[in-house]
Amino acid sequence: MSVISAKNIVKSFGKLEVIKDVSMELEEGEVVAIIGPSGSGKSTFLRSLINLETIDNGTITIDGQTVVENGLYKKPEENRQAYQKLGMVFQNFNLFPHKSVLENIILSPILVNGKTRENAVKDAEDLLEQVGLSDKINSYPYQLSGGQQQRVAIARALAMNPKVMLFDEPTSALDPELTGEILKVIRDLAAKDMTMIIVTHEIEFAKNVADRIIFMADGYIVEEGTASVVVDNPQNERTQNFLKGFKR
Ligand SMILES: Nc1ncnc2c1ncn2[C@@H]1O[C@H](COP(=O)(O)OP(=O)(O)OP(=O)(O)O)[C@@H](O)[C@H]1O
Numbered sequence: 219m220s221v222i223s224a225k226n227i228v229k230s231f232g233k234l235e236v237i238k239d240v241s242m243e244l245e246e247g248e249v250v251a252i253i254g255p256s257g258s259g260k261s262t263f264l265r266s267l268i269n270l271e272t273i274d275n276g277t278i279t280i281d282g283q284t285v286v287e288n289g290l291y292k293k294p295e296e297n298r299q300a301y302q303k304l305g306m307v308f309q310n311f312n313l314f315p316h317k318s319v320l321e322n323i324i325l326s327p328i329l330v331n332g333k334t335r336e337n338a339v340k341d342a343e344d345l346l347e348q349v350g351l352s353d354k355i356n357s358y359p360y361q362l363s364g365g366q367q368q369r370v371a372i373a374r375a376l377a378m379n380p381k382v383m384l385f386d387e388p389t390s391a392l393d394p395e396l397t398g399e400i401l402k403v404i405r406d407l408a409a410k411d412m413t414m415i416i417v418t419h420e421i422e423f424a425k426n427v428a429d430r431i432i433f434m435a436d437g438y439i440v441e442e443g444t445a446s447v448v449v450d451n452p453q454n455e456r457t458q459n460f461l462k463g464f465k466r
């Protein structure tokens with residue numbers, strides 16, 4: 219059974235049709251990278267999966283629960299549990315600026331999941347160790363580098379114990395020398411069989427970490443397959459042209 223199944227997703231902003239007909243299945247433990255030109259609908263697609271955007275048509279099933287069927291959404295309270303199985307990390311970290319690293323991480327587990335503060339703190343300490351930031355537990359976001367902030371954002375998403383992690387260009391706001399630390403954290407998650415969808419412009423990274431690569435353009439999936447096909451031997455002319463921009 220797929221953890222995420224998206225069928226025939228369609229989404230417009232006003233008159234602009236951004237996702238024209240996208241279908242994908244994500245299996246448990248699978249890592250999928252989505253690549254493609256700016257404006258092709260990658261972020262909109264990810265945001266639609268986690269209900270930050272409302273789709274106009276299509277069917278989305280998360281871990282067996284159909285949250286929207288042919289464009290018709292179930293009631294929010296029926297879908298809440300399904301959406302909680304997804305964690306998301308954004309390009310710009312989106313930490314709460316006036317809360318410490320610890321408070322950023324424990325807030326939702328306590329408020330949403332009803333964890334005790336004691337357990338939430340213990341889990342936060344473990345997660346900070348996992349992302350190499352134990353020494354920053356009492357720091358505030360403005361005291362951290364971009365790479366550190368992004369690692370806190372990853373820890374915060376993991377603290378909700380998601381079944382699937384969605385990453386939307388997690389390194390594109392970072393200086394190149396900070397990119398590696400984020401990619402390492404994601405690689406560690408892949409090694410632990412975390413199920414993930416990663417939108418990225420880091421083609422080499424996508425090639426390394428992803429079981430499958432999807433090339434999106436113009437609101438469609440143009441090509442998908444293993445890295446050795448999509449990146450090294452693309453069949454579609456649009457994929458070939460897109461990838462030329464990354465080769466030296
Ligand atoms: N909230 C919005 N209102 C109106 N138009 C939007 C909105 N969000 C996205 N769009 C438009 O939808 C299209 C797809 O945007 P999206 O952010 O999904 O692309 P993307 O593939 O993630 O691009 P990038 O690689 O630059 O992040 C773009 O033309 C964008 O301007």
Ligand SMILES: [Mg+2]
Pocket residue numbers: 260261262386387
């Ligand atoms: Mg985007």
